[in-house]
Amino acid sequence: MENNFNELYEKMSKLQWLLQRHHLLSHAQYGPMADPTRGQGRVLAILKLQERISTKDLSYLLGIRQQSLNELLNKLEKKGYVVRVPSEEDKRIMLVTLTEKGKNEHQESGLNSESIFSCLSEEEQAAFGKYLDKIITVLESQLGVEVNDDEWDEWMCAARSRMGHEQIERLRSMRGGFFGSRFHDMWSRKSAHEPPNPNDHDPHGNWQNGFHFGGQRDKKPEDK
Template structure:
């Protein structure tokens, strides 16, 4: 049996899942006035928190290097999605805070992802979908990270 006749492997399935979710997320976001975003912005946008995060925390969560995250943050700041503010706990540090535009995008993104997850859970059933998520978190080492729920 040739490679093209084999069932999709983990890499192919993961890519289909990511690119499908990302495509839908960015398409719907653009329809709601957020058409200035690009998929690479997702490395930061996925981890924004209304209480703010330090850049090193964003870098760790995104699994990217400091320079890449810094460049993405610069772009998002110019586009009006985030701002850097002094961290009240450590005046030498900066918190990355979503602006009002960033918060609106976060709310919309949470709704879109919740709709996608609801659709997926209807395909396989809630119990199987929950098992899938637990398994995926274990495989990716994400079981200790909080799960974002719609606001």
């Protein structure tokens, strides 16, 4: 059994090393903005789907602390990709929006996540994701970095009026994805126990304000 543990750990370590090389090669070939799943490129990818967004909402979407987000935004501002302006409704809220340069920035990495997992069938990808979820849950518990359901639900309800269902689905399903199966499970659990809100539906039964979601704080460090 111990040999199995050692072998699995070695494979995980090798996978981590290869993924890091994958990212570094992509960064070197296409620049920090090209990858829509990491760092500054990840911020741009969200802003291209959600034109104006508060820094609080953005930090939840990215799953990082406000301080880490500010570091990314400072770099993007210096390069002329984004601007931060106070909300007209509440000056305490800072809104992030893309500049023309940011809107025109091309994001396309030749080393994308699809190429990594294309060797697995959809069923194998789903099973692999569940195995990773188990490992992540154990590590989060050991390290004290667990999802706060109350904080998640509170943010979700407060943000409901800011984004719509279709927009959330676009964010969740975009290439590279920001969320794994646990987000889907958590939202399904949340919506299943929450009574319907008549203000959230149009006459056809469609969501007007939609669902919102939070994220883990510093689930993984953002790259530069």
